[in-house]
Amino acid sequence: MHRSRLAGFIIDCRTTDVDGAARFWSAALGMATESLPGPEGDSYVKLVVPGERLHVEVQAVDHDSRVHLDIEADDVEAEVERLETLGAKRVKNVHSWTIMEAPTGQRFCVVRPQNKGFEQDANVWK
Amino acid sequence: MHRSRLAGFIIDCRTTDVDGAARFWSAALGMATESLPGPEGDSYVKLVVPGERLHVEVQAVDHDSRVHLDIEADDVEAEVERLETLGAKRVKNVHSWTIMEAPTGQRFCVVRPQNKGFEQDANVWK
Numbered sequence: 001m002h003r004s005r006l007a008g009f010i011i012d013c014r015t016t017d018v019d020g021a022a023r024f025w026s027a028a029l030g031m032a033t034e035s036l037p038g039p040e041g042d043s044y045v046k047l048v049v050p051g052e053r054l055h056v057e058v059q060a061v062d063h064d065s066r067v068h069l070d071i072e073a074d075d076v077e078a079e080v081e082r083l084e085t086l087g088a089k090r091v092k093n094v095h096s097w098t099i100m101e102a103p104t105g106q107r108f109c110v111v112r113p114q115n116k117g118f119e120q121d122a123n124v125w126k
Numbered sequence: 127m128h129r130s131r132l133a134g135f136i137i138d139c140r141t142t143d144v145d146g147a148a149r150f151w152s153a154a155l156g157m158a159t160e161s162l163p164g165p166e167g168d169s170y171v172k173l174v175v176p177g178e179r180l181h182v183e184v185q186a187v188d189h190d191s192r193v194h195l196d197i198e199a200d201d202v203e204a205e206v207e208r209l210e211t212l213g214a215k216r217v218k219n220v221h222s223w224t225i226m227e228a229p230t231g232q233r234f235c236v237v238r239p240q241n242k243g244f245e246q247d248a249n250v251w252k
């Protein structure tokens with residue numbers, strides 16, 4: 001048994017200036033920014049989503065700009081295997097998460113639980 | 127004066143089988159699907175996001191698969207002009223919405239208000 005749910009969306013920007021990219025998206029969406037501590041803060045800026053349980057982050061990347069979604073799971077490996085049976089492919093393990101590709105072509109990540117309410121609201125898979 | 131906020135995310139799938147694409151995303155995210163009435167139902171399938179005020183939809187497209195975000199606004203033209211001053215470019219008007227490109231490279235849409243709570247929660251721009 002494990003749990004998972006949609007965790008949020010990452011706005012991947014091909015830039016070395018993640019703060020500049022985050023300034024645009026902060027102003028466009030009317031959301032405050034929140035710096036992340038440690039090395040994570042070099043590549044990611046969090047956007048504060050009012051009253052929501054999804055996260056939205058701006059990330060500096062070295063590939064083409066895009067938007068990707070994250071699925072949070074209390075057992076990343078079990079969730080990756082469940083998604084493989086649905087037709088998704090494992091692309092790469094990075095730190096604690098796994099990059100996957102959907103049968104419909106989009107890249108997405110399976111990450112550890114990140115948002116409040118996970119225990120109550122996540123889907124339970126047996 | 128006008129209002130806007132993040133409306134949701136559209137999972138664009140390069141396919142002629144929008145129901146098949148929606149079956150994957152429904153199972154992956156553990157969300158029920160909801161068919162949309164009329165011609166919209168030929169290209170879009172809604173995913174039911176429990177307790178959230180964002181919409182998530184699967185769309186059949188004829189370009190490369192991606193994820194794009196929507197901003198909802200009670201005055202689409204005023205919102206497009208505000209976003210232009212932030213560096214975004216107008217790509218095309220389609221029906222009641224406008225496709226734009228962010229200075230960070232992603233395509234996104236400005237649409238009419240779609241979700242509950244818009245009047246209370248949207249950002250107010252003067």
